[in-house]
Amino acid sequence: MANTYAYIHLKNLSHNLARINAIAQGRKILPAVKANAYGHGAVEIAKHLEKQGISSLAVATLEEAMELRESGLKSDIVILGLMCPSDAAVAVKNDFCLFCSDIGYIKMLENSAKKIGQPARINLEIDTGMGRTGCMPEEAFSIAEYIDKSPYLMMYGISTHFPVSELADDDFTASQIASFYKTVELIKKRGIDTGYLHLANSGAIINYPDSLADMIRPGISLYGYVPDTSLSNKVSLKPVMELLSKVIFIKRVKKGSTISYGRRWQAPCDTLIATVGAGYADGYCRLLSGKAKVRIKDRLYPVVGTICMDQFMIDLGPASDVKLYDDVVLFGPSGPDAQDLAELIGTIPYEITCAVSSRVKRVYIN
Ligand SMILES: *Cc1c(COP(=O)(O)O)cnc(C)c1O
Numbered sequence: 001m002a003n004t005y006a007y008i009h010l011k012n013l014s015h016n017l018a019r020i021n022a023i024a025q026g027r028k029i030l031p032a033v034k035a036n037a038y039g040h041g042a043v044e045i046a047k048h049l050e051k052q053g054i055s056s057l058a059v060a061t062l063e064e065a066m067e068l069r070e071s072g073l074k075s076d077i078v079i080l081g082l083m084c085p086s087d088a089a090v091a092v093k094n095d096f097c098l099f100c101s102d103i104g105y106i107k108m109l110e111n112s113a114k115k116i117g118q119p120a121r122i123n124l125e126i127d128t129g130m131g132r133t134g135c136m137p138e139e140a141f142s143i144a145e146y147i148d149k150s151p152y153l154m155m156y157g158i159s160t161h162f163p164v165s166e167l168a169d170d171d172f173t174a175s176q177i178a179s180f181y182k183t184v185e186l187i188k189k190r191g192i193d194t195g196y197l198h199l200a201n202s203g204a205i206i207n208y209p210d211s212l213a214d215m216i217r218p219g220i221s222l223y224g225y226v227p228d229t230s231l232s233n234k235v236s237l238k239p240v241m242e243l244l245s246k247v248i249f250i251k252r253v254k255k256g257s258t259i260s261y262g263r264r265w266q267a268p269c270d271t272l273i274a275t276v277g278a279g280y281a282d283g284y285c286r287l288l289s290g291k292a293k294v295r296i297k298d299r300l301y302p303v304v305g306t307i308c309m310d311q312f313m314i315d316l317g318p319a320s321d322v323k324l325y326d327d328v329v330l331f332g333p334s335g336p337d338a339q340d341l342a343e344l345i346g347t348i349p350y351e352i353t354c355a356v357s358s359r360v361k362r363v364y365i366n
Pocket residue numbers: 032034080161200201202203217218219220221227
């Protein structure tokens with residue numbers, strides 16, 4: 001077996017989904033399984049979610065959507081990102097639900113739909129303040145009307161997205177919610193079918209009950225983290241991923257010896273140094289050099305010296321009962337967790353789990 005592997009604790013995924021379901025109160029859930037389910041393995045995560053009653057899945061790209069479809073998943077698949085025109089025909093043919101932001105793109109999909117003889121499923125995204133994709137609220141009505149009138153377009157839903165929903169009681173998010181409802185009210189009034197109305201990412205699911213609408217789009221919360229540590233006490237989540245490696249070498253070094261590239265760490269006394277069989281090529285970010293701690297059994301040990309591509313070193317201290325081939329926890333539910341690592345290097349837990357590379361085998365544990 002490889003030195004480095006990622007346990008995916010499916011029980012914790014079920015736990016997190018149950019917490020989200022309790023908030024959703026029967027609303028539809030569209031889990032984000034993009035980016036290989038935030039590094040957890042999209043197909044396996046999606047299969048587990050389907051077993052728990054999930055019937056729609058969100059991905060970022062056509063390739064991600066195809067991977068799920070080809071693995072036999074039955075859910076509606078929503079593609080959140082915009083595609084190049086050359087991908088439109090395949091996306092329509094496979095009946096994916098497609099985020100759209102402007103009329104030109106929608107007409108392009110409509111053309112593909114006509115050629116194929118099968119309608120394209122459209123999700124109209126409104127930009128109420130994210131500033132990424134989405135039409136302006138003023139444009140939404142005329143686009144919705146166009147979709148409504150075309151026999152080759154079907155409205156799957158209307159959505160918006162929040163840039164700061166991790167902040168509670170924030171005026172900006174409140175104004176986005178108001179702008180969204182005002183816009184869809186106008187569309188509904190003219191008798192246009194809006195499909196599912198959906199706004200909430202994890203931050204909004206926790207902070208803004210009035211944003212839950214018909215459907216919610218949790219991502220990071222499913223995988224056991226909150227988008228901001230200020231929310232940790234509001235919902236009890238359990239990290240799903242545990243990244244492990246092994247002690248592959250132990251040596252005694254003299255006071256003053258230096259460890260690893262750049263000689264950035266010097267032993268303050270005679271000590272035992274263990275080499276761990278994982279590195280930045282596995283997704284254990286090099287910026288963690290000299291900052292992170294790993295866990296072996298119940299004790300934490302500091303990473304010393306520069307993290308290499310395939311290995312890094314830890315200081316066991318002058319006397320230690322750590323043995324060759326002991327398991328080393330880089331991050332996971334019993335700590336340190338991905339949030340701890342993220343804080344050390346000024347990023348978010350999303351990036352820590354996404355970074356776990358394809359070289360690392362995911363082992364699914366029930
Ligand atoms: C990724 C994504 C989500 C999920 O966000 P989390 O913060 O992980 O809950 C929801 N909606 C859209 C449009 C996204 O791109």
